[in-house]
Amino acid sequence: xxxxxxxxxVLPRYLREDPSMRTPLAYPGYRxxxxxAPLRTxxxxxxxxxxxxxxxxxxxxVTPADADLTQRLGGEAVxxxxxxxxxxxxxxxxxxxxxLIEVWQANAAGRYRHxxxxxxxxLDPHFDGMGRVVTDDLGRYEFLTIRPGAYPWGNHANxxxxxxxxxxxxxxxxxxxxVTQMYFPDDPLFGQxxxxxxxxxxxxxxxxxxxSLERTQADWALAFEWDIxxxxxxxxPFETTADSxxxxxxxxxxxxxxx
Numbered sequence: 001x002x003x004x005x006x007x008x009x010v011l012p013r014y015l016r017e018d019p020s021m022r023t024p025l026a027y028p029g030y031r032x033x034x035x036x037a038p039l040r041t042x043x044x045x046x047x048x049x050x051x052x053x054x055x056x057x058x059x060x061x062v063t064p065a066d067a068d069l070t071q072r073l074g075g076e077a078v079x080x081x082x083x084x085x086x087x088x089x090x091x092x093x094x095x096x097x098x099x100l101i102e103v104w105q106a107n108a109a110g111r112y113r114h115x116x117x118x119x120x121x122x123l124d125p126h127f128d129g130m131g132r133v134v135t136d137d138l139g140r141y142e143f144l145t146i147r148p149g150a151y152p153w154g155n156h157a158n159x160x161x162x163x164x165x166x167x168x169x170x171x172x173x174x175x176x177x178x179v180t181q182m183y184f185p186d187d188p189l190f191g192q193x194x195x196x197x198x199x200x201x202x203x204x205x206x207x208x209x210x211x212s213l214e215r216t217q218a219d220w221a222l223a224f225e226w227d228i229x230x231x232x233x234x235x236x237p238f239e240t241t242a243d244s245x246x247x248x249x250x251x252x253x254x255x256x257x258x259x
Contacts, residue, residue, distance in 0.1 A: 096135060104131075203237050
């Protein structure tokens with residue numbers, strides 16, 4: 001059973017995550033947080049009806065084609081095909097059905113299709129790097145994409161971001177919006193990446209996917225499994241907003257001004 005910070009016995013009860021597992025709002029190694037972190041101390045607001053009722057998504061708004069990032073713009077993307085799959089869970093381990101998941105990522109060469117991303121890596125004319133899917137009745141999701149490449153960024157000398165995919169999703173309530181990044185196992189760039197390093201060591205495994213040979217499709221695509229926990233003691237580490245006094249969940253990719 002979940003627990004709540006609210007004194008109202010009628011409202012749903014949610015378990016807060018362990019504060020020691022929270023990613024800090026400002027992290028000296030990640031230079032952009034000097035501008036993104038709130039200037040005043042964040043506060044947790046009590047959960048009321050607005051916070052515990054969620055958005056309603058029409059079934060016709062998200063199609064199966066939205067979950068295949070490899071077939072876009074009249075052709076097939078270049079790179080290693082991967083099937084990314086997992087579950088979305090609430091704080092008590094129950095699956096969250098009907099959650100909208102949106103993803104965005106760099107292409108196989110490590111470049112985003114965005115006017116701000118101008119480093120000299122090739123653009124793929126058949127890869128826009130964006131997709132979305134809605135979880136099924138058991139909280140499961142999956143999408144087919146291309147394994148993203150690493151890319152340089154200006155945070156420090158010879159800085160490279162590990163390969164990653166950005167996730168944004170809504171759960172059962174508006175306060176359950178989560179923006180985070182999924183990484184791949186055994187990436188050699190983990191040790192010098194301040195965004196990954198800002199996550200408390202005990203929680204870093206929560207953002208690393210697991211290679212799944214059992215779900216790998218023979219002669220077609222490798223598979224990686226990653227579960228997302230929206231809140232509670234095992235909550236997936238998430239990004240935070242720069243201009244909010246409450247703990248936020250929004251973030252941007254490198255092409256949008258941050259990594």
